[in-house]
Amino acid sequence: MAGYLLAIIQMVLALALAPMLVGLVRWLKARLQNRCGAPPWQPYFELRKLLGKEVVVSNNTSWLFRVTPYIVFGSAVTVTLLLPLITANQPLDRTGDMLTVVYLLLLGTFFLALAGLDPGTPFGGMGASREMTVAAIAEPTIALSIFGLAVAAGSTNLGQIVAQTLAEPAVLITPGHLLAFVALFIAALAETGRLPVDNPSTHLELTMIHEAMLLEYSGRYLALIEWGAWLKLLIFLSLLANLFVPWGVATTLSLPALVGGLAAWVVKLVVLGAAIALLETQIAKLRLFRVPELLAVSFLLALLAVTSSFLLR
Amino acid sequence: MNTLFLIMVFAYLLGALMALVSGRGVGGRSLTGGAAAVGAASGLVLGLWVLLSGVPYSLYWPNLLPVGGGLALYLDSLGAFFLVVIGVGAIPAAIYGISYTAVYDKGPVSLRLLGVMLNLFLLSMSLVTLADNIFTFLIMWEGMSLTSYFLVMTESEHRETTEAGLWYIAMTHVGLALLLAAFLLLAGDTSGAFADLRANAALLSPTMRGLVFVLAFLGFGSKAGIIPLHVWLPRAHPAAPSHVSALMSGVMIKLGIYGLLRMALDLLGGGPAWWGVLVLAVGAVSALVGILYALMESDLKRLLAYSSVENIGIILLGIGAGLLLHTYGLMAPAMLGFVGGLFHTLNHASFKSLLFLGSGSVLHAVHTRNMEAMGGLIKRMPQTAFFFLIGAVAISALPPLNGFASEWLVFQALLGGANIPNPEVAVAMPVGVAMLALTSGLAAAGFVKAFGITFLAIPRSTEAEQAHESPLAMQIGMGSLAVVCVALGLGAAAVVPVIGRALVGLGGLPQTAPAFQLTLETPDSFGQISPAALGVILLVVLGLIMLGLRLIRANRPVRVSDSWGCGRIEQTPRMEYTATAFAEPLRRVFAELYRPTRELTIDFHPESKYFVQSIQYKSEITPWFERSLYEPLLRLIKGVAYRLRGLQSGSLHLYLLYLALTLLILLFATRWF
Numbered sequence: 005m006a007g008y009l010l011a012i013i014q015m016v017l018a019l020a021l022a023p024m025l026v027g028l029v030r031w032l033k034a035r036l037q038n039r040c041g042a043p044p045w046q047p048y049f050e051l052r053k054l055l056g057k058e059v060v061v062s063n064n065t066s067w068l069f070r071v072t073p074y075i076v077f078g079s080a081v082t083v084t085l086l087l088p089l090i091t092a093n094q095p096l097d098r099t100g101d102m103l104t105v106v107y108l109l110l111l112g113t114f115f116l117a118l119a120g121l122d123p124g125t126p127f128g129g130m131g132a133s134r135e136m137t138v139a140a141i142a143e144p145t146i147a148l149s150i151f152g153l154a155v156a157a158g159s160t161n162l163g164q165i166v167a168q169t170l171a172e173p174a175v176l177i178t179p180g181h182l183l184a185f186v187a188l189f190i191a192a193l194a195e196t197g198r199l200p201v202d203n204p205s206t207h208l209e210l211t212m213i214h215e216a217m218l219l220e221y222s223g224r225y226l227a228l229i230e231w232g233a234w235l236k237l238l239i240f241l242s243l244l245a246n247l248f249v250p251w252g253v254a255t256t257l258s259l260p261a262l263v264g265g266l267a268a269w270v271v272k273l274v275v276l277g278a279a280i281a282l283l284e285t286q287i288a289k290l291r292l293f294r295v296p297e298l299l300a301v302s303f304l305l306a307l308l309a310v311t312s313s314f315l316l317r
Numbered sequence: 318m319n320t321l322f323l324i325m326v327f328a329y330l331l332g333a334l335m336a337l338v339s340g341r342g343v344g345g346r347s348l349t350g351g352a353a354a355v356g357a358a359s360g361l362v363l364g365l366w367v368l369l370s371g372v373p374y375s376l377y378w379p380n381l382l383p384v385g386g387g388l389a390l391y392l393d394s395l396g397a398f399f400l401v402v403i404g405v406g407a408i409p410a411a412i413y414g415i416s417y418t419a420v421y422d423k424g425p426v427s428l429r430l431l432g433v434m435l436n437l438f439l440l441s442m443s444l445v446t447l448a449d450n451i452f453t454f455l456i457m458w459e460g461m462s463l464t465s466y467f468l469v470m471t472e473s474e475h476r477e478t479t480e481a482g483l484w485y486i487a488m489t490h491v492g493l494a495l496l497l498a499a500f501l502l503l504a505g506d507t508s509g510a511f512a513d514l515r516a517n518a519a520l521l522s523p524t525m526r527g528l529v530f531v532l533a534f535l536g537f538g539s540k541a542g543i544i545p546l547h548v549w550l551p552r553a554h555p556a557a558p559s560h561v562s563a564l565m566s567g568v569m570i571k572l573g574i575y576g577l578l579r580m581a582l583d584l585l586g587g588g589p590a591w592w593g594v595l596v597l598a599v600g601a602v603s604a605l606v607g608i609l610y611a612l613m614e615s616d617l618k619r620l621l622a623y624s625s626v627e628n629i630g631i632i633l634l635g636i637g638a639g640l641l642l643h644t645y646g647l648m649a650p651a652m653l654g655f656v657g658g659l660f661h662t663l664n665h666a667s668f669k670s671l672l673f674l675g676s677g678s679v680l681h682a683v684h685t686r687n688m689e690a691m692g693g694l695i696k697r698m699p700q701t702a703f704f705f706l707i708g709a710v711a712i713s714a715l716p717p718l719n720g721f722a723s724e725w726l727v728f729q730a731l732l733g734g735a736n737i738p739n740p741e742v743a744v745a746m747p748v749g750v751a752m753l754a755l756t757s758g759l760a761a762a763g764f765v766k767a768f769g770i771t772f773l774a775i776p777r778s779t780e781a782e783q784a785h786e787s788p789l790a791m792q793i794g795m796g797s798l799a800v801v802c803v804a805l806g807l808g809a810a811a812v813v814p815v816i817g818r819a820l821v822g823l824g825g826l827p828q829t830a831p832a833f834q835l836t837l838e839t840p841d842s843f844g845q846i847s848p849a850a851l852g853v854i855l856l857v858v859l860g861l862i863m864l865g866l867r868l869i870r871a872n873r874p875v876r877v878s879d880s881w882g883c884g885r886i887e888q889t890p891r892m893e894y895t896a897t898a899f900a901e902p903l904r905r906v907f908a909e910l911y912r913p914t915r916e917l918t919i920d921f922h923p924e925s926k927y928f929v930q931s932i933q934y935k936s937e938i939t940p941w942f943e944r945s946l947y948e949p950l951l952r953l954i955k956g957v958a959y960r961l962r963g964l965q966s967g968s969l970h971l972y973l974l975y976l977a978l979t980l981l982i983l984l985f986a987t988r989w990f
């Protein structure tokens with residue numbers, strides 16, 4: 005029972021921290037670019053504002069457009085229930101493994117792309133088309149990284165991977181592990197719509213990918229979708245943090261271990277968030293048709309990772 | 318069991334007879350379709366019975382046509398599983414067909430022929446799964462091909478249809494020739510009963526076994542639609558009436574999988590590693606190239622047909638992994654691969670039939686298969702749209718529906734390949750994983766396109782604007798398949814052990830089916846998921862979100878207004894994204910495969926070239942590997958046929974001479990060999 009409670013606590017923590025993580029990245033980016041920037045807690049105000057606003061939907065849309073925000077947000081929330089965020093020892097770990105996590109997030113993307121097409125505006129369709137393209141070609145990298153991790157740990161279940169890696173920390177410095185980390189990091193940037201694949205703060209419709217699908221959304225629907233997107237960033241960063249650098253993740257249910265797990269998780273998120281902020285100030289957005297090249301590189305890295313883990317076994 | 322079998326056979330025969338008497342009108346169509354549904358249902362029950370009890374059903378009738386052992390029927394668990402697949406696809410399709418064929422009540426199409434052939438098609442497909450000697454198998458196989466040829470040719474007044482029919486009948490007979498060769502090589506001097514083949518297979522040399530396997534793989538593969546033998550599939554499936562397309566794509570091509578399993582695993586009892594690698598490679602190529610061509614289609618039914626090629630590829634990835642693991646004696650993960658392949662077979666039968674019935678419903682309302690003339694149908698055909706959406710989510714392998722559960726099993730089987738001792742063979746597995754992942758991502762993109770362009774936004778033509786919902790029988794057909802998709806997804810953990818029974822003991826697989834409780838679990842507990850729990854959690858979370866929004870009073874009423882459009886005043890369908898535009902990024906990414914041709918003609922105003930009068934854009938993709946493979950072959954055949962024309966002079970004397978010569982040669986041949 006305590007385990008299930010813990011899973012719910014993890015979910016609530018993820019929901020609560022996701023806006024903060026995005027705010028932190030934005031604030032750090034602003035500071036790195038010599039701007040003042042909004043405070044890191046600004047996204048909370050945005051959520052409150054959006055939730056209180058009236059919703060306007062296009063007269064061309066159908067019921068699908070109104071259901072989509074719930075599915076996007078709901079699938080992301082479901083994923084947070086399956087993750088080893090502060091503890092690797094939680095009962096819902098057996099409900100879904102890493103493949104489930106990836107495909108649940110793809111469920112949200114699928115519906116969001118449909119909702120982009122629903123109003124019948126050109127920008128929505130453009131966003132939907134590009135988002136699905138990027139999602140499709142990022143998929144093999146993610147699957148191969150999972151394969152690499154799973155072969156090393158003997159399981160695709162996230163808690164198992166973390167526990168196994170903690171038990172045999174030597175795998176952390178194998179080339180397979182390091183290559184898989186870089187590959188998954190690039191794929192995560194593509195999946196969460198960060199630079200150099202997509203610019204989350206763009207205001208020019210022609211360069212938008214993710215934002216273009218949301219143009220018709222407002223009010224609480226927009227709040228749910230934005231929150232869902234922030235959660236997705238938190239999910240991918242947590243996966244990178246806890247699967248590849250599992251130190252600190254609690255394996256027992258004692259209070260000190262859990263507090264330690266929480267602290268380690270937050271520290272790792274801050275470090276990865278800072279890395280993204282730094283990266284985004286250094287590089288520019290790639291042209292859309294250069295993105296496949298980047299993803300092909302990450303795919304090759306992942307393939308090398310798996311092959312080396314086979315050969316070095 | 319005997320009763321069930323007899324009900325099945327006689328229901329189909331009765332259906333054919335009634336169609337012959339009167340195929341037209343509500344009465345005639347209901348009787349024909351109803352009989353087919355009853356036959357399929359009793360087949361389904363018979364299959365389930367054999368599968369669950371493990372007691373095979375057999376019927377031998379050696380005196381009926383006493384050539385090659387006569388009629389020999391034996392339903393073991395593997396055949397029973399495929400009989401269930403036929404039932405799952407055929408019952409809804411038959412019911413759907415009752416209303417769908419109403420358009421043929423007036424017009425040149427013969428409803429008589431359609432009804433007779435539909436029932437005989439279902440009967441011969443069902444009997445393929447029961448055949449227990451070469452003679453019965455090939456007769457039923459050929460019956461299935463011929464009846465389906467007539468079904469494809471239903472709308473033979475269109476040139477496109479006759480062309481598709483020609484491709485189909487040619488390819489299916491190439492396949493038959495290969496199968497005949499494979500069976501004859503395997504049979505040797507034996508009677509041709511499958512039990513004798515099993516015994517004889519062990520005595521053959523490895524080269525011979527390899528040859529038999531390759532011939533059978535190509536023969537069955539041409540029926541299943543593997544690349545590059547798939548050319549008939551995207552032509553024939555769209556040309557047939559939609560409920561027949563559903564049967565062909567959802568059910569008939571699966572019998573190619575049945576044949577492959579029967580041959581490779583049961584009769585030959587597994588083989589060396591290259592068999593598995595071959596099946597894996599062909600599966601990966603079929604999956605990827607299939608979905609890539611599907612993405613480029615704006616013909617809804619052709620898109621679905623290409624996606625069938627993709628799904629056959631996924632099934633073969635599971636079976637290939639199974640064969641490979643079987644070679645190395647890793648029976649538990651091998652079982653997983655086969656079960657994954659079979660589960661995906663069942664799932665594809667449910668969602669592809671659903672999608673084809675949905676496309677038929679759209680075709681019924683809009684009178685075109687061209688997606689660029691559709692749009693906005695979700696408001697005009699709400700039921701069809703909802704069912705099609707379920708099918709689209711399921712085929713895109715999104716949880717918690719059934720496509721996800723079976724692709725997960727295939728993934729796990731491929732991951733299990735890490736245990737293969739030879740690293741150079743084991744490396745095939747991660748490549749398979751990558752191909753499967755890319756395929757499923759592209760499938761999601763393809764079905765966003767298929768659903769989004771067809772059903773969402775503003776209608777792109779007056780036909781789409783005046784579309785109407787389909788009659789009840791068609792809705793029942795689609796609705797029942799949608800229920801099956803959801804049930805197979807949530808209940809995957811209960812279904813998979815039953816499927817495992819289909820394979821028990823075949824070719825040295827373990828005698829016990831893998832046990833699953835509430836979770837889908839791989840044998841060595843490599844991975845665990847619980848689709849049912851996942852579905853429940855997803856629903857609870859959705860409910861809580863709605864409740865939460867209400868609690869914090871974020872439930873102000875929704876205001877409906879115009880779309881935002883950068884200041885333009887009116888929104889017309891021409892501003893919408895098109896199916897072609899949707900796939901454009903992927904067309905560029907995979908330009909190497911598509912080799913698109915672009916033609917841009919701009920007419921300027923004679924006074925100034927700043928004023929454009931009209932723009933014409935034409936783009937085509939060339940299926941180059943089809944051309945480079947089939948065009949020389951067709952030229953060769955045409956050339957040879959042209960030369961051979963001299964033999965057919967029409968003179969009776971000459972024909973008598975041919976007869977006499979043949980007789981003489983045969984006489985000498987029997988003397989010498």
